[in-house]
Amino acid sequence: MSTEKTEWPLWEVFIRSKNGLSHKHVGSIHAADAEMAIENARDVYTRRMEGISIWVVESNNIHASNPQDKEAFFDPANDKIYRHPTFYDIPDEVGHM
Amino acid sequence: MTQVRDFEQEFLDKIEKEVKIEARDWMPDAYRKTLIRQISQHAHSEVVGMLPEANWITRAPSLRRKVALLAKVQDEAGHGLYLYSAVETLGAKREDTIDDMHEGRAKYSNIFNYPTLTWADIGTVGWLVDGAAIQNQVMLTRTSHGPYSRAMVRICKEESFHQRQGYEIVMTLAQGTPEQKEMAQDALNRWWWPSLMMFGPSDAESTHSQQSLAWKIKRQGNDELRQEFIDKTVPQAEYLGLTIPDPDLKWNEERGHYDFGKINWDEFLNVIKGNGPMNRSRLRARKAAKDNGAWVREAATAYAEKKAKRKAQSAA
Ligand SMILES: [Fe+2]
Ligand SMILES: [Fe+2]
Numbered sequence: 134m135s136t137e138k139t140e141w142p143l144w145e146v147f148i149r150s151k152n153g154l155s156h157k158h159v160g161s162i163h164a165a166d167a168e169m170a171i172e173n174a175r176d177v178y179t180r181r182m183e184g185i186s187i188w189v190v191e192s193n194n195i196h197a198s199n200p201q202d203k204e205a206f207f208d209p210a211n212d213k214i215y216r217h218p219t220f221y222d223i224p225d226e227v228g229h230m
Numbered sequence: 231m232t233q234v235r236d237f238e239q240e241f242l243d244k245i246e247k248e249v250k251i252e253a254r255d256w257m258p259d260a261y262r263k264t265l266i267r268q269i270s271q272h273a274h275s276e277v278v279g280m281l282p283e284a285n286w287i288t289r290a291p292s293l294r295r296k297v298a299l300l301a302k303v304q305d306e307a308g309h310g311l312y313l314y315s316a317v318e319t320l321g322a323k324r325e326d327t328i329d330d331m332h333e334g335r336a337k338y339s340n341i342f343n344y345p346t347l348t349w350a351d352i353g354t355v356g357w358l359v360d361g362a363a364i365q366n367q368v369m370l371t372r373t374s375h376g377p378y379s380r381a382m383v384r385i386c387k388e389e390s391f392h393q394r395q396g397y398e399i400v401m402t403l404a405q406g407t408p409e410q411k412e413m414a415q416d417a418l419n420r421w422w423w424p425s426l427m428m429f430g431p432s433d434a435e436s437t438h439s440q441q442s443l444a445w446k447i448k449r450q451g452n453d454e455l456r457q458e459f460i461d462k463t464v465p466q467a468e469y470l471g472l473t474i475p476d477p478d479l480k481w482n483e484e485r486g487h488y489d490f491g492k493i494n495w496d497e498f499l500n501v502i503k504g505n506g507p508m509n510r511s512r513l514r515a516r517k518a519a520k521d522n523g524a525w526v527r528e529a530a531t532a533y534a535e536k537k538a539k540r541k542a543q544s545a546a
Binding site: 140141143159160161162163165166168169176177178180181197199200201 | 237252254255256301304305308311312315316318319323324325380381384388527530531533534537538
């Protein structure tokens with residue numbers, strides 16, 4: 134037997150629980166290819182009808198923002214309170230707007 | 231002027247404010263190592279835990295019991311995989327952690343080193359062993375590590391069925407013939423104390439406990455979890471008309487809890503060291519599963535490569 138480790142690649146799994154909702158990340162799975170990843174994801178993450186659609190993405194292909202730069206990175210949105218409706222004064226008599 | 235960031239302090243602030251630690255966040259090395267160890271050992275326990283139950287699938291007394299047990303064992307495989315998935319967010323390789331178990335560097339829950347001798351054991355395992363696991367896992371849904379916490383939420387949703395199917399089995403036996411009731415009592419006698427040991431040594435003797443509580447990996451001490459489990463389980467045994475094998479067990483009005491007898495930790499240590507009735511058999515089964523499945527994994531890899539090549543050719 135070979136001692137070489139032939140571990141299948143890792144895939145991130147996203148599941149749509151019902152029509153009208155987005156796919157949501159639920160975890161990961163090992164599989165030899167995409168087809169097997171979808172089948173394995175079905176067996177692991179939807180044993181109780183938790184989904185009607187599955188996406189898998191090889192984990193290597195996920196690019197993420199750096200959590201250490203979170204403040205600087207998301208800072209531009211921080212001080213723009215005028216993007217929110219409550220920034221504007223509308224008298225109550227006008228009714229809901 | 232550059233400001234020096236204190237990553238450790240930022241980490242501790244998050245813990246303090248109940249902000250979960252996520253995959254790529256900075257975390258102290260020891261926090262990461264503790265989690266890799268704890269979560270992978272938890273995963274190994276789910277996987278090894280399938281063995282004592284699988285032992286009875288072909289001999290389940292009815293189709294109803296058989297489909298339930300099959301579904302439960304399948305769930306435990308799923309639990310193992312949710313947990314390995316959480317471990318891998320910490321930068322560990324699943325296969326490395328499995329090798330650690332196979333080579334004796336990592337453990338799995340000691341409870342699975344006991345054999346399932348009769349059908350009553352399957353009921354009792356669901357009732358007590360899954361019951362104790364639920365007690366621990368509900369606490370862990372509030373762990374400070376995001377991926378571990380989410381795996382626990384998924385697992386807890388599935389565990390309730392495990393305990394109920396177990397209790398139903400014990401109840402059927404306890405309300406059956408005198409021989410059946412005797413079987414149920416015998417299983418309770420053998421599983422009661424090992425189930426209490428599942429919560430681990432007393433907090434006073436556990437050095438890891440304090441740091442884990444400070445980091446909020448654990449949210450309750452071993453003794454508190456064990457007490458809650460006992461308080462919950464005693465009335466369930468009473469309902470069945472079964473006797474818990476502890477002459478010192480009695481309700482303490484003042485404490486509002488059951489008092490219970492001394493746990494034999496020498497037995498626990500002896501089993502954990504490898505001298506339990508099933509240690510060797512469990513490890514042998516796990517290693518054989520990995521070795522005998524190697525050709526399947528290799529064939530699947532070869533098939534995937536061939537399919538990819540064929541697709542590339544037809545696209546060219
Ligand atoms: Fe489980
Ligand atoms: Fe379970």
